[in-house]
Amino acid sequence: MEYINENCVSVNPLDVLAFKDKIVLESNTEDDKPTDTLTVLPTDKIHMIPVFGSVAAGFGAYASSDIIEYIPLYIENDCDVADTICITVKGQSMYPKIEEGDRIVVRRQDSVDNGRIAVVMIGDEAVVKRVECEKNKLTLISINPEYPPRVIEGKDLEDVRIVGLVQEVMKKL
Numbered sequence: 001m002e003y004i005n006e007n008c009v010s011v012n013p014l015d016v017l018a019f020k021d022k023i024v025l026e027s028n029t030e031d032d033k034p035t036d037t038l039t040v041l042p043t044d045k046i047h048m049i050p051v052f053g054s055v056a057a058g059f060g061a062y063a064s065s066d067i068i069e070y071i072p073l074y075i076e077n078d079c080d081v082a083d084t085i086c087i088t089v090k091g092q093s094m095y096p097k098i099e100e101g102d103r104i105v106v107r108r109q110d111s112v113d114n115g116r117i118a119v120v121m122i123g124d125e126a127v128v129k130r131v132e133c134e135k136n137k138l139t140l141i142s143i144n145p146e147y148p149p150r151v152i153e154g155k156d157l158e159d160v161r162i163v164g165l166v167q168e169v170m171k172k173l
Helices: 013-017 079-085 154-159
Strands: 020-032 033-042 046-056 066-075 084-090 105-109 117-122 125-134 136-142 152-153 162-168
Touching: 033 084, 033 162, 046 117, 066 084, 079 084, 084 125, 084 162, 152 154, 154 162
Parallel strands: 046 084, 046 125
Antiparallel strands: 020 033, 046 066, 084 105, 105 162, 117 125, 117 162, 125 136, 136 152
């Protein structure tokens, strides 16, 4: 058995063992001074969520239904697990909020409120955009001003489907 040197990590090894069914999310600090308060996540709320290949934050890309991996994600409500997916973003149209390589956490649903960011399918093309709906008209808006809004009207609306609401952006450091 390996031993933890408590002088090196400032933690009592017995305290670590007490968290065997929980995961520590973060320690709370004030003025860069550690406190004894920890935010603890129950492991039964951490679920393996599928990550899909890509969605375009740009001019669009062919949507792939291939799962490339699974990642652990904390989800409070167990009912949301089946409708939660992650997608890797390609392109810069949602810069600076969502950048190339970011992963977005999406709750699958077939409609979103005006002004919300969603994953939208247009035929076989998938995009992530801010959605504005009007009667017989859908406008997909990029955050990056270099990308013009995309307006879809009339019969073209038949090829459009909301995949889901973007709930979170995950960035790599």
